[in-house]
Amino acid sequence: MSTRREENRIDLLQGTLDLLILRTLLARPAHGHAIAKTIERNSDDVLQVEQGSLYPALHRLVRRGWIAAEDGLSENNRRAKYYRLTSKGRKQLRAETTKWEKLAGAIARILRPVSGEVKP
Amino acid sequence: MSTRREENRIDLLQGTLDLLILRTLLARPAHGHAIAKTIERNSDDVLQVEQGSLYPALHRLVRRGWIAAEDGLSENNRRAKYYRLTSKGRKQLRAETTKWEKLAGAIARILRPVSGEVKP
DNA sequence: CACGCCGTGTAGACATTCTAGGTGAAGCAT
DNA sequence: ATGCTTCACCTAGAATGTCTACACGGCGTG
Numbered sequence: 001m002s003t004r005r006e007e008n009r010i011d012l013l014q015g016t017l018d019l020l021i022l023r024t025l026l027a028r029p030a031h032g033h034a035i036a037k038t039i040e041r042n043s044d045d046v047l048q049v050e051q052g053s054l055y056p057a058l059h060r061l062v063r064r065g066w067i068a069a070e071d072g073l074s075e076n077n078r079r080a081k082y083y084r085l086t087s088k089g090r091k092q093l094r095a096e097t098t099k100w101e102k103l104a105g106a107i108a109r110i111l112r113p114v115s116g117e118v119k120p
Numbered sequence: 121m122s123t124r125r126e127e128n129r130i131d132l133l134q135g136t137l138d139l140l141i142l143r144t145l146l147a148r149p150a151h152g153h154a155i156a157k158t159i160e161r162n163s164d165d166v167l168q169v170e171q172g173s174l175y176p177a178l179h180r181l182v183r184r185g186w187i188a189a190e191d192g193l194s195e196n197n198r199r200a201k202y203y204r205l206t207s208k209g210r211k212q213l214r215a216e217t218t219k220w221e222k223l224a225g226a227i228a229r230i231l232r233p234v235s236g237e238v239k240p
Numbered sequence: 241c242a243c244g245c246c247g248t249g250t251a252g253a254c255a256t257t258c259t260a261g262g263t264g265a266a267g268c269a270t
Numbered sequence: 271a272t273g274c275t276t277c278a279c280c281t282a283g284a285a286t287g288t289c290t291a292c293a294c295g296g297c298g299t300g
Binding site: 014031032033034051052055056059074076078079080081 | 276277278279280281282286287288
Binding site for chain 3: 011012013014015017018050052053056057060076077078079
């Protein structure tokens with residue numbers, strides 16, 4: 001009956017949340033709740049964005065000048081804080097995307113069989 | 121003159137080092153120093169494995185029963201601790217590999233343009 | 241015999257996520 | 271009216287794992 005945690009989901013890797021938020025805001029400005037939902041949906045419900053991670057991350061990004069906040073009303077007529085990418089944020093997004101691709105590529109290289117690993 | 125940190129390298133994401141170590145030991149047993157070198161080489165020198173991360177990770181994996189240690193001598197005739205995968209470790213490696221692939225796939229999905237993002 | 245490299249190790253700082261709480265208000269049903 | 275659910279925000283504290291920066295002994299070479 002209770003909102004049980006889905007077995008299928010995965011904990012975030014430390015450092016990936018910023019990237020996901022920035023990327024999500026590139027599409028369009030959004031409030032926190034919507035950002036989380038968007039990330040979860042766009043990942044086919046693999047990624048899980050906890051509120052206790054989301055809001056500190058949002059505040060962190062504002063502090064660093066990568067996103068900017070503005071008060072507004074949600075689609076459901078509730079008070080909400082809309083966030084948008086700043087130009088510094090766009091630059092940061094490019095940097096983090098590159099870094100992620102390099103890292104994912106490197107790990108993929110290690111994960112698949114290395115030449116010489118299997119006896120000839 | 122001094123061993124300056126390479127600009128090109130990337131910090132590890134929290135949680136990835138275990139996977140890399142296990143995967144490296146699947147190929148063959150090795151001592152700590154060699155594991156680090158292997159990871160760095162196999163990633164085309166993108167990944168950097170710091171000693172302060174490596175040894176705690178190794179001890180952690182032993183504690184969890186995923187790898188086992190044995191004293192021996194290195195190729196250079198120095199005292200060294202050789203680590204090998206246990207069967208529990210092999211199982212863990214499979215689990216972590218799957219998890220990584222799911223996660224990397226999910227992030228990749230978010231990173232590339234989503235349908236509907238660009239105005240039709 | 242000084243020096244560099246090999247190989248191991250630890251302490252403490254740091255960053256980020258998670259768990260687990262909490263607030264207030266809108267909208268619906270009773 | 272009153273309760274209930276959902277939306278949307280927030281925070282404290284624990285847990286985790288990495289980093290920087292040390293330290294040490296031994297081997298082989300110049």
